[in-house]
Amino acid sequence: MSVSSDLQATLDPSRRSWVEAANDAACDFSIQNLPFGIFSDSRDAVWRVGVAIGDRIVDVAVLEDAGLLVLPLASANESGASSVFRSDSLNAFIALGRDAWRSVRIQLSGLLARDTTTLRDDTATLRDDAALRERALVSAADATLHLPVQIPGYTDFYSSKEHATNVGSMFRDPKNALLPNWSEMPIGYNGRASSVVASGTPVRRPNGQLKLPDAERPVFGACRKLDIELETGFIVGRGNALGEPVACAEAEAHIFGMVLLNDWSARDIQQWEYVPLGPFNAKTFATTISPWIVTLDALEPFRVAQPEQVPQPLDYLRHDGAHAFDIALEVRLRPQRAREATTISRTNFRHMYWTMAQQFAHHTVSGCNTRVGDLMGSGTISGPTADSYGSLLELTWNGKQPLELKEGGTRTFIEDGDELTLAGWCQGEGYRVGFGTCSGVIVPARD
Template sequence: MTTIDIPDGSLFGLANLPYGVFSTEGTAPRIGVRVGDSVVDLAATLGDDVFAKPSLNAFLAQGRARWSEVRQQVSDLVTGELPEGAVHDVGAVTMHLPVEVADYVDFYASEHHATNLGRLFRPGAEPLMPNWKHLPVGYHGRAGTVVLSGTGIRRPSGQRKAPDEDKPSFGECRRLDIEAELGFVVGTGSRLGEPVSTADFPERVFGAVLVNDWSARDIQAWEYVPLGPFLGKSFATSISAWVVPLEALQAARMPTPPQDPAPLPYLAEGEPWGLDIEFSVAWNGQEVSRPPYRDMYWSPAQMLAHMTVNGASSRTGDLYASGTISGPGKEQRGAFIELTWGGKEPVTVNGEQRTFLLDGDEVAITATAPGADGGRISFGEVRGRVLPATGGTA
C-alpha cells in the first residue's frame, strides 16, 4: 500500500481533485485524479471499468449524482492508504485529451474585450453592437481541431488583405494571436427541441478547462463579414489536461457584473454563476497579462441557456468557451491584438519589442481560483508553441 503526501498550500489539494486522462510507459490511457504532485489511477483504485476508458465521456454521461459520489470516494481514499501501483508521480505520466469533444462553441462574453475590439475595428462608432448586451454572442467552431496543451500549433495559411492592399493574397498568417479563455465541458446532454435553463447548468456541466483559442487576425479580418469567424479561428484550439469539477469551484462563485438592460427571462439567473478566477498569460516565459474572469459580463449558465434556447441539442463532451477574458486595465487584456492595440503599441518581451506571434514563440496560460479550504486551486496550464507554416504559396 502507498500514501500521498499533499504539500502545504498545494494548488491540487483536496479542495480541487481535477480529472484527466493519463498513461504510463507501456499502458493504455485511462482516467486519473490529480492530488498534490501525484496522479491517482481511478480504475485501479475504484475498480470501475468506466475509469479504464481513454476519455472522461462515459463517466460524465453518468450524471451529477455519480460525479458527487466519486468525488467523495476519492477524497476519502486519498487521505488513507492506496493500492501499490495506483499512484504515479505527475512528472512520470503522459497526459491525453481528457474528453472526446462532441461540439465546440466559442462565445464573446467579456464586455472589455468586445469594447476594445469594437474601438479597434470600428473607430468613431459605438464599440458594442446593438445586440451585445441582450444575448451572449458566439460562433460554432470545429471540434476536431481542439488539441491538448503542449501540442505544437502550425501557423495557418489563408486569404488575407491588409487595409493598404488593393486585393487579397494567399499566404501564411502574419498576425497570429492568442485568446485566454475558460472552457466548460458538458457532462449530460439535452435532447433536440428541449432548451436547457440557467438553473440546470450544474446538472448538465461537469467542469471547466483552460482554453487558448488561437486566432489568425489577418485572415479573420478579411473573411468575417458578413458571416463571422471561420478559417481565422478553426485551425487550432488548445485546452488544459485537467478538468476542474464545478463542485471544486463553489468557493469561486460570485455575481456577474450588473447586466443592464435586464436579460430576457430565459437568461435570468436565480443563483449567479459568475466566477472569481485569476488568469496569467506568459509569452516566452514572461508574464504579460493577468486577465480577471470575474469581470465577464455573461455567465456560463447564461451561455448554455442561450446555446440551447432554439432547441439545439447538447451532448456529452460538448465544449463551449467564454471568449477572450479581459479586464479594464491594459495589463488585464487576454489577447495580443488588445495588448498591443492592433500592433500599434508593442510590448517588451524578454527585451524585444513584440506585437503578434513569431515562429518558435510559446504561450502558457495558467489560472487559479479560491478553494473551499480557504486556499487556492489550480487549473494547471494550457501551453502551445508556434510552428512554421507548411504548404501553399504566398
C-alpha cells in the same frame, strides 16, 4: 453523513492530504480540487482516467479493482464500471451523471485525506499499503496527459464586455463599440471540434488569404498576425434532447466542469474573411485546452456575483444568485531561446459579463440539442485595465504598442518558436484549486 454533508467535507479548507505536495498553498492540485483527466505513463501506455493530487496522478481503475472505490449501483449497472475508468476519454464516466461524479469525488477525498478519524474505516488502506500505493499513484512527472474528452461539438462565445468594447473601439466607432445585440444575448458561433487539441500539442501557423491595406486583391500566405485568446471552457455533463431547451436556472446542473482554453486566432486572415458570416479559417486551425477538468463542485467556494447586466436580460436569460467564479488567470510568453517566460496579462474570470448558465440557456433556447463532452468557450476574457487584456490584439492595440519581454526584445503578435502558456487558479486560505497550464508552441507554416 448525508451526501450533501459528505460533499461539503471535500471542500473543507482545513482538510489536508497525506500526499504532501498537495498541501502546498501554491499547488494547483490540492485535496479540495481533485480534477479529472486522461493519462498514460512509462509503465503503462494505455490511456486511462486519472485524478490529480499534488505531484501525483491517481489511477482510478486501480482503486476500483482493489475495492476501495465503488460507483453507485445504478451507474455501474448502466455503463459497466470496467469500461468507465479504463477509457481513452472521460465521456463514459461523465455520462453516468452528477451523482456518480460526486460519489467518486467523496470517496477519493476520503482515501487521500491525512486525517481519517471522521472518515470510513477503510480510508487509511491506500495510505498504509505501500504496494497498492505504488500501483495507484503515478508520478505526474512520468505521465503524459491527453485530451480529456471526445468533443462532439464546440461553441465559442464572445462574452467579455471589456474585450468586445476594445475590439469595437479598435475597428469601429469607439462611441458605439458594442453592437445593439451584444447586451441582449450571449453572442457565439459554432466552431470546429476536430481541431481542439490537448495542451502541449505544437500549433502550426496557418496559411490563408490576406488582404493587405493598399492591395486590390488578396494574396495567399502565412498568417502575419497570429494571436492568442485567453479563455475558459466548460464541458457539458448532461445533454438535452432536440427541441427541449434548458432553463437558465437549471443550466449549471448540465455542466461537468471547466478547462483553460486558448482559441488561437489569425487576426489578418479573420479581418478579410469574417464579413459577412464570421471567422472561418482564422479559427479552425487549432484550439488548445488544458488536460485537467476542474469540477463545478470544486469551484463552489469561489462563486461570486457576476457584473451587473444592463438592460436586464429577457426572462429566459435570468437566474438568481451568484454565477461567476473568482478564477485568477495569466498569459505567459516565452520566445524560443529564452530561459524565462514573460507574464503579459493578468485578469480574472469574474469579469465575464455573460455567465456559463446564460450561455448554455441561450445555446439551447432554439431547441438545439447538446451532448456529453460538448465544449463551450467563454470567449476572450479581458479585464478593465490595459495589463488585463486577454489577447495580443488588445495588449498591443493591433501592433501599435509593442510589449517588452523580460530577456529583451518585443512582441506585437506571436512569432515562430514562441511558447504561449495560460494558467488559472482559485486561491483559498492555505490551498489552491488550479487548472494546471494550457500551452502550445508555434511552428512555422507549411510552404
